[in-house]
Amino acid sequence: xxxxxxxxxxxxxxxxxxxxxxxxxxxxxxPQLQQAVQLGMSQFRTLPIEKQREIAAIRNVPEPVHxxxxxxxxxxxxxxxxxxRDHIHEGFRFTRYxxxxxxxxxxxxxxxxxxxxxxxxxxWSWMGKERGExxxxxxxxxxxx
Numbered sequence: 001x002x003x004x005x006x007x008x009x010x011x012x013x014x015x016x017x018x019x020x021x022x023x024x025x026x027x028x029x030x031p032q033l034q035q036a037v038q039l040g041m042s043q044f045r046t047l048p049i050e051k052q053r054e055i056a057a058i059r060n061v062p063e064p065v066h067x068x069x070x071x072x073x074x075x076x077x078x079x080x081x082x083x084x085r086d087h088i089h090e091g092f093r094f095t096r097y098x099x100x101x102x103x104x105x106x107x108x109x110x111x112x113x114x115x116x117x118x119x120x121x122x123x124w125s126w127m128g129k130e131r132g133e134x135x136x137x138x139x140x141x142x143x144x145x
Contacts, residue, residue, distance in 0.1 A: 016058060020051055 094102065125137045 016054065017051075020054075 122137060124135050129135060
């Protein structure tokens with residue numbers, strides 16, 4: 001058996017919001033209070049969580065689910081950019097535009113580092129030296145000799 005749904009008109013919600021604003025924002029009165037109540041009724045998600053639960057109970061609807069703080073606003077453009085950045089590698093393929101740089105970073109740079117280290121490995125001696133001594137393994141002859 002299902003429970004009979006109780007339909008509540010907007011006046012009871014407005015009354016509930018008015019009471020809540022009087023309790024939590026005593027500085028509001030008159031037109032400011034009515035403006036806040038109307039804004040609260042049209043912007044249900046901007047209300048505090050406790051008030052959302054109370055209004056959900058009055059309206060006989062399920063409570064709103066919050067996955068984050070209700071004050072966090074998500075920018076769709078930023079979310080699209082984040083999603084693109086996270087999944088950019090899935091659609092990669094070699095094209096004329098990216099083949100050259102890919103070969104450069106994958107082959108030329110490592111080969112250049114290898115060549116520099118290979119051809120200079122016998123040139124330097126990193127053993128302990130005193131001040132004034134050369135780091136070269138075979139220092140050039142001194143001018144006095």
